[in-house]
Amino acid sequence: MKRVIVSLIFLWILWIISFLGINHYVVSFSDDKLIYGIENLEETRVWLVFWARVYSNGIPSPILRDRLDTALKAYEDKKIERIIVSGDNSTRYYDEPTNMKAYLVDLWVPEEHIYIDYAGFDTFDSIYRSNYIFSVEEIVLFTQDYHLKRAIYIAERLWISAQWMSTDLQDYRDIDYFERREMFSRIKAFLEIEILKSQPKFLGEKIEIL
Secondary structure (H helix, E strand, O other), X not given: OHHHHHHHHHHHHHHHHHHHHHHHHHHHOOOXXXXXXXXXXOOOOEEEEEOOOEOOOOOEOHHHHHHHHHHHHHHHOOOOOEEEEEOXXXXXXXXXXXXXXXXXXXXXXXXXXXXXXXXOOOXXXXXXXXXXXXXXXXXXXXXXXXXXXXXXXXXXXXXOEEXXXXXXOOOOOOHHHHHHHHHHHHHHHHHHHHHOOOOOOOOOOOOOOO
């Protein structure tokens, strides 16, 4: 019995060390790389807006609205020319990317300058598909700090040339929960890239960005 207890303690310590070590490794890719302020961006043709929660009435949650508003500002300042909105459209009752596009169109972004990725089910899928489906080799990734660190890691490990900018425009009510969840998401991203050599759930035909 004593050996079993010792083994369990050893495995628990090993898990904690691995958990913290992988998180540190993923975060290290973003050291001194976060950009604040649209004026600090280099001009890049395309940027990727990651999904977040959309309410049942189609209105973006505060986190998603800040991502879209930052995209709009960069577009208006001519830092970017085209926008990919990537999100979950796995059921007929929930459609993130279409609502994201509608939000930008309502703010006078021309519809033909917005491209929809309907199968961006997670950060890995969104970044992978931006290159595979849309043939994007240079991109701007815009999201909040807590999420941006993982996005930077994924882009660099997939050899996609990217700029990255924080979209933290306010204090978010559930940020502590998001940051705790993100630690587990980094483990998932590490396994997908380093161990499993994963591909997105869906790929599909190429789409040309005009």
